[in-house]
Amino acid sequence: MRDERYTWQQQIFSKDKGIKRPTNFIMLLMLCTVILLGAMATIKISKGQNTVLPYLNQYFDLKKSNTSADIEARKNTSAHSDALPKDSTNESNEEWKLLLVNRNNPVPAGYTVNLVSLSNGHAIDERVYPDLQHMMNDARAAGLSPYICASYRTQEDQIKLFDIDVNKYKAEGHSEEEARAKAANWVAVPGTSEHQLGLAVDIVSSKNQNLDKNQETTPEQIWLMENSYKYGFILRYPSNKSEITGIGYEPWHYRYVGKEAAEEITKRGVCLEEYLGRD
Template structure:
């Protein structure tokens, strides 16, 4: 596989410097999360929610990649162990110390291809994507990394999309896809321990509120890895190709430009979300964000 070979070459040449850069980038973006109420809200995503009065204080408009992904491969990961083994804090009581109370709905159908996860809509605590596989596309990640994974349907669509891009002379690479809940949780709890809950929430995703935990989201860059999960990806030929063609394969640019107040995230031309072809085409044709399309209140209208 030519793509694989060239990817490996890039990998060897850039080595840890590239990954370190990506790790820093990823560590610096991210959604501020909310405390979980823990209750499961049964309302379907189509239900129209009346937005409460706008808060005078906007939530921090952060990048989704702040999720606290320590992309730098650990020795274990390079040796073939799964990537999700985030350092464990001693004891688990810390998790219970995170105060509930902020308005955070738990999504009713986490396994739906069109599930809406954002700063106000959290995956259930016990949810694990049921059918994760390794998509056969180039990645800027070690071969065995858990973060390559996507759910089966999304993975197949991703392979088709990468092949179509290649046929158009566009060589794409996966930066990061699935993030295990336990990883996100351990990471967030470490941040809480270090900086306190309020501060941690401004730069790291509250566990369960990252789209990457669904197995339906992937950050994509060009094969050279330049501008991976970074604002300079905007305007590149890869970003333009994705914006124009992704919907044909069931993907959308989840955090469009100028919609920060609705999605809660800055423009992320690299963050692609699989929703299924019908939905992706409908969303793109509507010109709406996923929140607007499903009648979900803008993130900025609720407590940050």
């Protein structure tokens, strides 16, 4: 009895007779074409949407997922989602260090921070604490007396601080609008202050706690301006960057950005906005 278990190639081709059953061959090609078109039709690629790649990512256990549901979930759960690079999906990327908050970029809605208390009653993001403590200890070992006079602030704290400056300018005869504009040059408008991130500290000399330009001449500030980058901090509001940062010169305000970024920012002589390429 003849063996009927031919492969589809054997049924179509023969060494002796060339192509066999041309009708079957044409039908097979048509069938393959239909299958291919059907598969292509299921792949929907549109702006901001890819319904195939996410499943491949999950299959190969990749860290990034681009499904619409995942993107929406990250927006709703991540306090940093609006300010981070597109590829950042979790804090293991350490992009939280470069979260930009200024007059054009308010604190993201729902932002939360895990705080650690400092010895003088202030508080800071717990991830920053080791480097901050190291910096303060080294400054003291150098015979200096640095003092943290401001750190994390709540929205309510920022409102109170801003209103104090507004009332001061109003007492000088300025209108409400003028007073608010002037206050904003020195105190961040509530919701746009880095202090609300828990990543910024105001450090002064314990012998001179005045928040004015003279602060830059204290030994503590001279040391901090020269060494803070080694611990991941930058002088956030330099004297020549006010037009970019929107805040006047503050030779006491230090912002944590991580050691790598701090070193580059300091060596290049740029502010955070310039480093990130954003305003």
